[in-house]
Amino acid sequence: MKPVALSLDFHAQARSRWLGATLLGLAILVTLATLEFKSNSDAQLQQVQDDLRRLDRAAHPDATRARASDPARDRALVRANKVLDTLTLPWEDLFSMFEGAGSNGLGLLGIVPDPGSHTVRISGEAKSLDEVISYVARLSNQPLLNQVHLSSYSTVTRDGVPAIEFLITAQWTNS
Numbered sequence: 001m002k003p004v005a006l007s008l009d010f011h012a013q014a015r016s017r018w019l020g021a022t023l024l025g026l027a028i029l030v031t032l033a034t035l036e037f038k039s040n041s042d043a044q045l046q047q048v049q050d051d052l053r054r055l056d057r058a059a060h061p062d063a064t065r066a067r068a069s070d071p072a073r074d075r076a077l078v079r080a081n082k083v084l085d086t087l088t089l090p091w092e093d094l095f096s097m098f099e100g101a102g103s104n105g106l107g108l109l110g111i112v113p114d115p116g117s118h119t120v121r122i123s124g125e126a127k128s129l130d131e132v133i134s135y136v137a138r139l140s141n142q143p144l145l146n147q148v149h150l151s152s153y154s155t156v157t158r159d160g161v162p163a164i165e166f167l168i169t170a171q172w173t174n175s
Contacts, residue, residue, distance in 0.1 A: 094111070110123040132164055136150050149169050
């Protein structure tokens with residue numbers, strides 16, 4: 001009988017590294033996409049500011065001579081100001097407040113700011129009405145938010161599980 005070689009491997013094989021590499025690649029892609037979005041937003045903000053300066057110079061070529069109002073220019077200025085207001089929202093502060101006040105039993109579905117009135121509408125779903133009320137209380141304690149109110153709620157069933165859909169309104173300050 002021929003002896004059979006016995007292979008003893010005391011160093012256990014590591015699990016597949018594909019999962020870790022895939023997650024790392026995904027994280028890198030998300031980071032790059034976020035940086036690209038910020039770069040595009042900054043470029044768009046710069047373009048709007050340049051357009052606004054150009055329109056302002058065209059509207060006021062010299063301080064002593066008054067010009068007649070041009071409706072097309074006025075509409076362009078209003079649109080430019082709305083875009084500028086949207087781009088200069090305190091997005092980071094608002095999102096960190098909403099996330100920081102959240103909980104596991106609550107999910108946000110939408111955040112709709114109104115730069116003109118400094119209000120924001122927050123829609124979402126929660127496991128219970130108590131979760132929603134607690135969330136409103138936590139948002140009320142945020143330093144940049146005022147007049148936080150639960151505007152509406154309703155009970156819905158998702159995949160046989162009851163949930164609470166809600167809408168919260170609040171005002172933010174730039175301080």
